[in-house]
Amino acid sequence: MVISIASGKGGTGKTLVATSLALALSGKSKVQLLDCDVEEPNAHIFLHSTINQSQPVFLPIPKVDETKCTYCGKCAEVCAYNAIAVVKEKVLIFPELCHGCGACSYLCPESAITEEGKEIGIVERGNSGNIDFIQGKLNIGEIAAPHLIKKVKRYIEPTSEVIIDVSPGTSCPVVEAVKDSDFCLLVTEPTPFGLNDLSLAVEVTRKLGIPCGVVINRDEAGDEKVERYCHEQDIPILLKIPLDREIAELYSKGIPLIEGIPAWRNSFLELFQEIQQNVSASQVAK
Amino acid sequence: MKEIVVLSGKGGTGKTSIVASFAALAQSKVLADCDVDAADLYLLLQPQVQEEKEFWSGQVAFIDKEKCIECEICQDICRFGAIENYVVDPISCEGCSFCYQVCPVDAITMRESMVGHWFISDTSYGALVHARLGIAEENSGKLVALVRQNAKLIAEKQNLDYIISDGPPGIGCPVISSLSGASLALLVTEPTLSGIHDLERVIAVCRHFGIPTLVCINKYDINEENTHQIENYCYKEGIEVAAKIPFDNVVTEAIVHGLPVVEYSEGKLTQEIRSLWQYIACALE
Ligand code: SF4
Ligand code: SF4
Numbered sequence: 249m250v251i252s253i254a255s256g257k258g259g260t261g262k263t264l265v266a267t268s269l270a271l272a273l274s275g276k277s278k279v280q281l282l283d284c285d286v287e288e289p290n291a292h293i294f295l296h297s298t299i300n301q302s303q304p305v306f307l308p309i310p311k312v313d314e315t316k317c318t319y320c321g322k323c324a325e326v327c328a329y330n331a332i333a334v335v336k337e338k339v340l341i342f343p344e345l346c347h348g349c350g351a352c353s354y355l356c357p358e359s360a361i362t363e364e365g366k367e368i369g370i371v372e373r374g375n376s377g378n379i380d381f382i383q384g385k386l387n388i389g390e391i392a393a394p395h396l397i398k399k400v401k402r403y404i405e406p407t408s409e410v411i412i413d414v415s416p417g418t419s420c421p422v423v424e425a426v427k428d429s430d431f432c433l434l435v436t437e438p439t440p441f442g443l444n445d446l447s448l449a450v451e452v453t454r455k456l457g458i459p460c461g462v463v464i465n466r467d468e469a470g471d472e473k474v475e476r477y478c479h480e481q482d483i484p485i486l487l488k489i490p491l492d493r494e495i496a497e498l499y500s501k502g503i504p505l506i507e508g509i510p511a512w513r514n515s516f517l518e519l520f521q522e523i524q525q526n527v528s529a530s531q532v533a534k
Numbered sequence: 535m536k537e538i539v540v541l542s543g544k545g546g547t548g549k550t551s552i553v554a555s556f557a558a559l560a561q562s563k564v565l566a567d568c569d570v571d572a573a574d575l576y577l578l579l580q581p582q583v584q585e586e587k588e589f590w591s592g593q594v595a596f597i598d599k600e601k602c603i604e605c606e607i608c609q610d611i612c613r614f615g616a617i618e619n620y621v622v623d624p625i626s627c628e629g630c631s632f633c634y635q636v637c638p639v640d641a642i643t644m645r646e647s648m649v650g651h652w653f654i655s656d657t658s659y660g661a662l663v664h665a666r667l668g669i670a671e672e673n674s675g676k677l678v679a680l681v682r683q684n685a686k687l688i689a690e691k692q693n694l695d696y697i698i699s700d701g702p703p704g705i706g707c708p709v710i711s712s713l714s715g716a717s718l719a720l721l722v723t724e725p726t727l728s729g730i731h732d733l734e735r736v737i738a739v740c741r742h743f744g745i746p747t748l749v750c751i752n753k754y755d756i757n758e759e760n761t762h763q764i765e766n767y768c769y770k771e772g773i774e775v776a777a778k779i780p781f782d783n784v785v786t787e788a789i790v791h792g793l794p795v796v797e798y799s800e801g802k803l804t805q806e807i808r809s810l811w812q813y814i815a816c817a818l819e
Contacts, residue, residue: 255545256572257545257546257572257574258542258544258545258546258572258703259544259545259546259547259703260545260546263728287703287704287705287706287709287735288543288544288703288704288705288728288731288732288735290544290727290728290731290732293727293728293731326631326632326635328593328629328630328631329630347628347630348613349613349614349628349630349632350611350613350632351630351631351632351635354611354632354636355635355636386705386706388705388735388738388739388742389710389739389742389743390706391675391706391707391710393704393706393707415703415704416545416546416572416703416704417571417572417674417702417703417704418571418572418667418669418670419571419667419670419671419672419674419708420670420671420672420674421706422571422670423625423670427625439786439789439790440574440577440789440790440792441550441574441577441789444572444574444577445572445574448571448572448669451669451670452669452670455625455669455670456625456670469783469786470786470789470790471790491783496756497756497757499726499728500724500725500726500727500729500756500757500760501726501727501757501760502726502727502728
């Protein structure tokens with residue numbers, strides 16, 4: 249089963265939930281944790297994983313052979329991102345705008361364009377105890393997060409329990425990370441910010457047709473509106489984590505919740521069972 | 535006119551509460567919410583929308599079943615895996631037009647889509663430019679650029695001193711778009727190991743684009759050892775720590791009441807945010 253852990257709003261405790269859930273399950277089944285928050289990957293801080301494989305990820309960027317080029321301008325015409333421009337006797341390439349779609353090299357009538365990989369980040373794989381850990385790290389100044397996320401997801405093994413830590417927000421990197429999961433767990437906090445961003449995240453999961461459930465973190469710090477919203481929308485609240493100084497301290501030191509306070513292990517195992525039930529119920533419904 | 539972008543790398547460090555407080559403290563400013571996928575600033579500033587505009591961007595390919603001869607060329611060349619059984623999945627399509635260019639029978643058209651809205655609003659603290667990106671849409675970078683552009687126009691027209699913008703989390707495309715050419719980046723972090731790790735990455739982005747940077751440590755008393763570590767790190771990097779703000783649940787209470795925290799309470803925290811704003815104003819002179 250693939251469970252993605254998202255939130256809309258940042259800083260609600262996604263990584264806390266992802267790491268504790270992975271650790272709770274790792275005693276019983278094969279577990280993979282994929283950190284797809286490639287702009288700011290943090291799960292490794294909690295898992296103290298040893299990395300034993302590191303793979304650079306490249307985006308194919310056009311390269312023009314000026315000896316073949318006739319400056320016809322076809323490449324600039326077909327590029328949807330204005331990443332290539334032809335001025336008198338010169339072709340200018342703007343790699344930071346290129347999405348690597350390959351149209352220019354394929355359509356160049358003189359076959360003057362080849363592609364050259366530009367490194368946009370790395371995918372690292374290692375382990376933390378029994379957990380197979382994979383993370384993507386986007387290079388500074390790069391924008392192609394979805395491309396990198398795809399590469400991280402290639403490591404998914406269908407026989408494992410797969411947990412995906414997703415970046416905050418609702419746009420393309422989130423969609424790429426959440427897409428094709430069996431269930432999406434949305435971590436929120438009981439404030440108007442949490443509610444606003446939760447409702448957006450719920451819409452993402454609906455658009456993708458993925459069943460979802462909610463974890464409320466820092467319960468009782470704010471108001472009741474998140475709970476009310478979940479009831480109205482018929483979204484199950486699967487776990488509540490209280491606002492608690494000890495939990496905040498553990499987090500600040502990079503200690504997973506179920507290691508700092510082992511009594512939480514059972515709550516995470518129950519959380520997993522509830523997710524399983526929700527997934528089978530939604531499959532029946534389909 | 536100076537533009538201040540408040541960023542954090544990691545989400546949830548208190549960026550938006552600080553921006554809303556600056557809105558209440560600064561004179562002569564326009565506000566911009568550049569966190570277009572999960573915009574929260576409006577919840578604290580209670581804007582009255584004056585102008586609402588559509589954001590059209592991002593083309594999506596569409597295959598005309600009638601014309602398609604099922605040659606599969608488009609499916610083979612699409613690098614984003616967006617075409618299956620002669621149907622384009624609009625969520626995966628990156629709008630590159632490659633398929634449109636190669637289809638031998640012109641069965642494919644590229645369609646513009648409306649992917650969001652942006653607004654110019656009045657608040658009791660001045661004008662606010664904000665936006666809402668459609669769910670699961672791309673091009674948040676372009677929408678951020680549009681929000682900034684319009685905030686700048688307002689600042690120029692009204693001869694305002696500051697543009698204060700609430701930036702997106704992360705270090706990717708919308709962050710880069712919110713940052714380039716700004717006068718100052720204020721990085722709000724928290725003393726957690728995740729916060730420190732993310733701060734280092736966002737500092738690297740600011741440096742990459744040559745933006746002067748200040749750091750604010752929020753909830754500094756949650757872990758004073760980590761706070762020290764951040765201070766040392768900043769010192770080594772030659773970046774000033776402009777404020778250390780204590781943890782106080784009054785921030786959450788203010789959010790629940792829909793107010794900037796400096797308007798809600800007069801405590802220690804409010805004083806710290808006031809002096810942070812003074813610090814920034816001086817740094818920009
Ligand atoms: S426009 Fe590009 S991404 Fe979209 S379906 Fe065609 S080839 Fe694929
Ligand atoms: S390239 Fe054109 S004709 Fe061929 S499968 Fe695609 S849409 Fe159909």
